[in-house]
Amino acid sequence: MTKKIVVTGLGATSPLGGTAAESWSALLAGESGATTLDYEWVERTQLPITFAAQARVRPIEVLARHETKRLDPSSQFALIAGREAWADAGEPQVEPERLAVDWATGIGGVWTLLDAWDTLRERGPRRVLPMTVPMLMPNGPGAAIGMDLHARAGITTVVSACASSTESLVNAYNRLQAGLADVVIAGGSEAAIHPLPIASFAAMQALSKRNDDPATASRPYDISRDGFVLGEGAAALVLETEEHALARGAHIYAELLGGSVTSDAYHITAPDPEGSAAARAMIETIRNAGADLADVMHINAHATSTPVGDIAEYNALRRVFGDLLEGIPVSATKASTGHLLGGAGAIEALFTVKALSERILPPTINLTEQDPAIPLDVVAAPRPLGAGNVLAISNSFGFGGHNAVVAFRSV
Structure with missing residues (x-):
């Protein structure tokens, strides 16, 4: 029998705001998250594109210092969104063996990887941090959420480029339908506003060139559109069977139909x-x-x-x-x-x-x-x-x- 799968928690950190509510409010207000990049590496690397849509609230303002030191930015964003969604869902009382994570990323820990490469070249192998591999792994963001919330029904990471986190939602729906979990935290994160991805996307003529007016650069369907604007952040949805949600008196936002x-x-x-x-x-x-x-x-x-x-x-x-x-x-x-x-x-x-x-x-x-x-x-x-x-x-x-x-x- 097909089960009803519902959304009971939402969390986000995005170019529009540090929470789901702030992001939604700014979206309705018609705001843009695109701004000029104010970093020395923009000029040093002579990037042809000098703007992006950065997360409005930096992780250092939200997470503990030890968390920002041991997590790649992609995992930092994931942890922020996951915690918010979990709190928004009322912190469901669920057995760890019935709680799962279906997460996604398109690129993974690119900042960690490239920073470590610079360290290796400039300072030698003994200065490469021992946490480098766990930080750069694409499954790092999902693992960070899973360990934080003690999810033991499985932590799965999808890496399907820009379709990744929608695919993670499909996987979460299927996991719940199969009875493999009662609650799943699903979503995705990305932190790729780095010189190399920017240079690469620019080389393939994929990015907008509106350096003089970043806020109007992303213009879907407009006759003058000239490329996308690179963004960063994360969003998480808490999904569960309707039966489980009703039994605990959870607020239901909507039904996920698959x-x-x-x-x-x-x-x-x-x-x-x-x-x-x-x-x-x-x-x-x-x-x-x-x-x-x-x-x-x-x-x-x-x-x-x-x-x-x-x-x-x-x-x-x-x-x-x-x-x-x-x-x-x-x-x-x-x-x-x-x-x-x-x-x-x-x-x-x-x-x-x-x-x-x-x-x-x-x-x-x-x-x-x-x-x-x-x-x-x-x-x-x-x-x-x-x-x-x-x-x-x-x-x-x-x-x-x-x-x-x-x-x-x-x-």
Whole structure:
């Protein structure tokens, strides 16, 4: 028998705020998290892109000193978001053997890895920290949460580029359906605002070049979009069976209806322009939810603000919904947060849950002239959501041709 899986806790640290509530409030206010990078390494390395969407609250302001010393920034963000989500869920009393973590990252501990390499070259092997490998491991963020909350039902890490944390939500749903846990903390984190990733993304012409105006650089669907804005942070969702949540009197934000994961097998960085596999992920998600296409009332799109990516996603959406697409409001929240890579799907799932629970759709900022080739109903200002049960989907697509989609329903 299919179980109902519900969301009972939310946590985030993002370019818009240090908590889930702060991030959501800033999103509704139309704020941008993109700012000029004020570090000496920007000029020293002669980076062509001098801005990014940094986490608004630095981990050193939240965590104990020993935690920041022993964790890569990607794990620091994860721990902050995970703790907030756990507290928001009421710190569920659950046996450790029934508590699991499904986490994600796109790159992992890049700061630790590259700092250690600099130390090795400049100061020799004896000065390399003994915690370097545990800090740089991609599973480090999930392990940090799992150890903090004593999760012993399994800690799994997904590394599927920008689809990673949406895939972690799919895995968490499946784990709960299989009866392998009663509660799962799922989400993702990323901390890749470092000279090397910036230089690499810039070399492939993926980043916006609006150094003179970072706040307007991420502009999904706009005719003048020229690339994404690199972001950082983390988001976490506490998921559990409805039976378990009701038994402990938990507040329920929304129902997770499941999701789907597919792959393009097309190109290592470019999406399939036809969007066939991305479309299949959406179709399977809606079918697995026991819903019809006409039931979808909101889409949080992947919408990175790249010329090619936004068109490819539109093609996939049109392939799925046909003429129904014209009546579905679409939000592209990377316009405000930038692109959190492996953490993007988690923060966007959190925003989707907040939209359903608070009955208001978040805006897409910086849309001054919509590309006529993408005639979507883009939410340009906060828009009230109708009453009744509402179904929404959140899309994530990543390098390597990874596609992941999840569906939520209001309660």
